[in-house]
Amino acid sequence: MRIISCKYIFIDGNFVKNKAVAFDKTIKKIAPLNELKEEFKNAEIIEYPSNTVLYPGFINPHVHLEFSANQAALNYGDFIKWLNSVIEYRQELVEKLDEELIKLKAKEMLQSGVTTFGAISSFSAELNVCKNLKQRVIYFNEIIGSNPAAVDALFGDFKNRLQESIEAKSDTLIPAIAIHSPYSVHPILIREVLKIAKEKNLITTAHFLESQAEREWLENGTGGFLEFFKNFSNTTKPINTIEGFLNAFNNCPTLFTHGVQATKEELETLNQNGHSLIHCPRSNRLLGCGRAQIEYIDNMLLGTDGLSSNYSLSILEEMRAALMMHHKADLKKLALRLINAVTENAAKALNLKIGKIETGYYADFAIFKLPNDLKEEENSNIALHTILNCNKTQNVYIGGEEVL
Ligand SMILES: [Zn+2]
Numbered sequence: 001m002r003i004i005s006c007k008y009i010f011i012d013g014n015f016v017k018n019k020a021v022a023f024d025k026t027i028k029k030i031a032p033l034n035e036l037k038e039e040f041k042n043a044e045i046i047e048y049p050s051n052t053v054l055y056p057g058f059i060n061p062h063v064h065l066e067f068s069a070n071q072a073a074l075n076y077g078d079f080i081k082w083l084n085s086v087i088e089y090r091q092e093l094v095e096k097l098d099e100e101l102i103k104l105k106a107k108e109m110l111q112s113g114v115t116t117f118g119a120i121s122s123f124s125a126e127l128n129v130c131k132n133l134k135q136r137v138i139y140f141n142e143i144i145g146s147n148p149a150a151v152d153a154l155f156g157d158f159k160n161r162l163q164e165s166i167e168a169k170s171d172t173l174i175p176a177i178a179i180h181s182p183y184s185v186h187p188i189l190i191r192e193v194l195k196i197a198k199e200k201n202l203i204t205t206a207h208f209l210e211s212q213a214e215r216e217w218l219e220n221g222t223g224g225f226l227e228f229f230k231n232f233s234n235t236t237k238p239i240n241t242i243e244g245f246l247n248a249f250n251n252c253p254t255l256f257t258h259g260v261q262a263t264k265e266e267l268e269t270l271n272q273n274g275h276s277l278i279h280c281p282r283s284n285r286l287l288g289c290g291r292a293q294i295e296y297i298d299n300m301l302l303g304t305d306g307l308s309s310n311y312s313l314s315i316l317e318e319m320r321a322a323l324m325m326h327h328k329a330d331l332k333k334l335a336l337r338l339i340n341a342v343t344e345n346a347a348k349a350l351n352l353k354i355g356k357i358e359t360g361y362y363a364d365f366a367i368f369k370l371p372n373d374l375k376e377e378e379n380s381n382i383a384l385h386t387i388l389n390c391n392k393t394q395n396v397y398i399g400g401e402e403v404l
Contacts, residue, residue: 001028001043002400003036006054006367008382011357013340015053015382023363025400030357048367051374052394053386055339056355057115057364059346060315061138062205062257062278064306065119065126068105069096074308076286079211080224086308087232093308094125102129105313109304110135110404112314113366113393116346116354118205118255118303120178124161131168134403136364138350139165140178140205143193146186147233155189162196171399174203174352181207182245183214183225183238190240190248197252203350204249205278209242209266210258211289218242242266249275255349257303260289267296276301276349279341281322283309291325301349302341315342319387332380339383363400366393 005020011030020033022040029036037045048054070093075085106129109117116136119126122144130137141162145154165175177197179185185193197204209215216223218238229235246269253274259267270277276299279292283305294300302322304313319338326334347355354362368390374381396403 001040002046003033003040003043004046004048004054004365004397005033006048006052007050008053009357010053010055010339010343013336013344013379015377015379017377021054021357021363023397023400025363026353027357027359027361027363029359048394049369051370051372053368053370053382054357055113055366055368055386056343056347056357056361057366057396057398058113058315058342059116059301059350059355060109060114060304060313060318060342061118061255061301061346061350062280062303062305063109063117063119063313064122064308065102065105065129066097066122067093067306067308068101069093070307071311076288076309078288080213080228082287082309083228094123097125099129102126103133105307106130106133106135108313109315110396111392112316113368113396114315115364115366115396115398115403116350116352118176118350120205120306121161124164127165127168131170131173133172134398134401136172136174136352136354136398138174138176138203139168140176140203141165142178142180143189144180144184145189146184146235146239148186151186151189155192158193159196166200174350176203176205179204179206181210181214182218182240182242186239187244187248190245194248194252203255204252205255205257206249208245208256208259209261210284211287212261215242215261218245246270246273249273253349255301257305258284258289258292259297260284260292262293264293264296267293271296271298275299276345278303279322280305280309280318281325282311282318285321285325286310294326295329299345299349300337300341301346302338314391316387316390323387332378332384335384335387336380338387363397365395365397367395369394
């Protein structure tokens, strides 16, 4: 048994003082330090210096590690131009990818306090590394395929990858399913894959209304995607409607990603069906997609997306970007909302006993140090100054084990 004490502990949206946490693999008790010392006489005491905050480990539910080799190679600023550059340089980037690079990027996330991440995997390049990481990985096997002639082969490949990850399942590797997007996955594939998700009780995620071009294509069959699909798969009509795509997910709570071009009504449909939305502000900005209307989302999560559309995998930087992008939102309330997005909200969407400092939850912690004593100790002020002033975690625990 160990007991950890910091100046503040983030419990249920509040920064609580004069408490400590007793834990082994899971959290056993939260009480004043003296009380815990009395109750657990042989426990190791870990006391962090002043101005530290104990958070549940942060959760980044959307990253593409397979594109970790990208640095200044892809064309940013316009979604379709970016997509064309991904297709052009994909092979080159994939060839540069190796296990060391994947480990390095997972560590970059860890240093920003991320103890759990969702890896979107298109060809299972990162399974071996993810299996052996200390971090928890939601391993999203991705299905893509709009051309009916190729659907069977793609579905077969998907099922093999999924099976491989199911065989690797552990406390820290959770197999899951990603449906690429409404413009790229045939409705029959969506139906079949969601059937598997239901049968095997797997978490699902999907890109959704990321760009204006996507909306135009799905609604009218026009815009940048028309040219793209003519060249790419010799098709001239979208395979899904926005409504049809969303309806396929009824009764299957899903982590939708982006939703930048979703209307208020569509976002409310997500809320009503128990879905959540992963907001990726830096990716959205860099691909010229715009600003998601996060004010209409009930369960907002926050993701870095991959290095194919970002310059770092730090969740702290992502939070700072969100603070700046949503300039009309109340600053301090947004700061607190962002902390909730990377902890409790994400854990709820992933249905895991993480993201909260509460008895019975996994002892996954991220410790941050504020530069000075805060003059105002209101909750939202502590959240704000964590986001503004912390670039790196002091330490990280996963399942009660010190990881950094
Ligand atoms: Zn993505």
